Amino acid sequence: MxxxxxxxxxxxxxxxxxxxxxxxxxxxxxxxxxxxxxxxxxxxxxxxxxxxxxxxxxxxxxxxxxxxxxxxxxxxxxxxxxxxxxxxxxxxxxxxxxxxxxIPKPHESREGTLLNYAKKFATLVLIIKVIEYSSKLPDKAVFTLYLMIQNYFSLKVILSTVSVVVRATSNLKLEPQFDEPHLATSLQNFWGRRWNLMVTGILRPTVYEPTMELLSGLGRNRSRYLAVFITFAVSGLMHVLIFFYIGRLRPDWKVMWFFLINGFCTSVEIAIKKNVKGRFPTTISRVLTMGFVLVTSWWLFFPEFKRCNLPQRVFQEYVSIGAFAARVKNTITASLLSAYHTM
Structure with a gap:
């Protein structure tokens, strides 16, 4: 099906x-x-x-x-x-x-090594094994487990596997999904250079740059702040649409508010850095950045996963895949044994 x-x-x-x-x-x-x-x-x-x-x-x-x-x-x-x-x-x-x-790059990052892919696959297998005990775990632990599965399977394992095939058959390369987002030192650095780079790469020419050009009469700084905020708003609308596809539920717009808040704060941050000299120590900047993203995520973004009943649906799908794989294994084993006995 x-x-x-x-x-x-x-x-x-x-x-x-x-x-x-x-x-x-x-x-x-x-x-x-x-x-x-x-x-x-x-x-x-x-x-x-x-x-x-x-x-x-x-x-x-x-x-x-x-x-x-x-x-x-x-x-x-x-x-x-x-x-x-x-x-x-x-x-x-x-x-x-x-x-x-x-032009091939002289040095590939660790993200593209076979050892890295093997680690991701091993982690995925370990997580799947834990799924069968999910009924005995607290709800928050189950939800965290779900997020790990989605990260490794949907965003890591699939993209990494496709990347290997694409590299082997052409001179094309999958865009990197992340660039160590936990090392971000600001919201601008997190959203613009480290998190979900495929989205950043497509939003820049389709939303950010045209908005900058359209609002150029307001001055470079003002047009930039507004362009950043509008880009976040468009990203929010697309995330609302994706969650609609997933859950088939009427939007409650919390996800939209998540992106509007992060867009507004990123614009304010850019304005502050433009007009104020000096920076926070790197460690403090990283803690503040990740703290803000995580707090707003747990407040406005992650609840949408629960509202769409995603953890249970993902676990059920993995159980179905596991059962199918077991049937295939049993069929192959039975066929081999039958062939052996008829020799």
């Missing part, structure tokens, strides 16, 4: 992207290209509703409804990462968090 719906949805995505590619080839930049490609944007907003697996909903809504749609918007304007690409590369860059790397 999961496989059929996933293949159908991503087949529809590939067909839509092929259509987008050839429209871009045949129609120049302008209103006509935008009109012809607009239905694709609507399709990409609908496809996450056609997926039933919680993990596949998260992947499809993030990669397609958000990242791919924003890339296509840039493409209709003749800008962005999809411009002037061959069809295979166009499909890959549009549907996955990929950036083109034509």
């Amino acid at each position: 999961y496989t059929v719906s996933f293949m159908y949805v991503w087949g529809l995505v590939m067909v839509s992207l092929c259509y987008t590619f050839y429209v871009g080839k045949l129609v120049g930049r302008g209103i006509m290209r935008q009109i012809l490609i607009f239905p694709v944007l609507l399709i990409f907003l609908i496809v996450p509703l056609l997926v039933s697996s919680i993990h596949l909903i998260c992947i499809t809504s993030f990669f397609i409804a958000w990242l791919a749609n924003f890339k296509i918007i840039l493409f209709t304007l003749g800008r962005g990462p999809l411009y002037s690409l061959s069809l295979p590369v166009f499909l890959a860059v549009a549907s996955l968090p990929i950036k083109i790397q034509l």
Whole structure:
């Protein structure tokens, strides 16, 4: 069931992207290209509703409804990462968090080593083993366990696995998801350079830079503060949309308030750093930054996971995957034993 719906949805995505590619080839930049490609944007907003697996909903809504749609918007304007690409590369860059790397870097980070991938996989296996005892754990412990699973499976293991395949078959590279966010020394550093870099990379050309240009008459500093806040607001709206895909529930807008508060405080922080000399010691800055992010997260962001009943749904899906894997193992074992006895 999961496989059929996933293949159908991503087949529809590939067909839509092929259509987008050839429209871009045949129609120049302008209103006509935008009109012809607009239905694709609507399709990409609908496809996450056609997926039933919680993990596949998260992947499809993030990669397609958000990242791919924003890339296509840039493409209709003749800008962005999809411009002037061959069809295979166009499909890959549009549907996955990929950036083109034509010149290999002399040194790969530890994030890209096989040992690092092995550690992530081992951690995931350990967490899955603990799931069977989740009924005996306190609610907060179960919720924390869920967050660990989501981090390692959805954002680490899947992206790392795809990254290995992409590197082995092309000169493309998956964009890094994180850059040690726990070392952030300010909100600007945390959100702009360390946390969820794929989102930062797509919001900058689609929201931040156009807003800066639109508000340039207000002066560089004021336009920058407003552009930062508006960028956070757009990010908040997209997170609200993703949680709607996941839970199919009417938004309660706590997630939106989380991003508005962080956007406002980041803008204030930028203004203070612009006008006040001197800095806090690095250790204090890190503690204050992570403290603020964690407090606002537990207050406004994390409750949405509980409201969508995500921990139980994720655990049930892992149990189903484990049961399926056990049946496959038993079938293979039985077949091998039968073949051995008939020899």
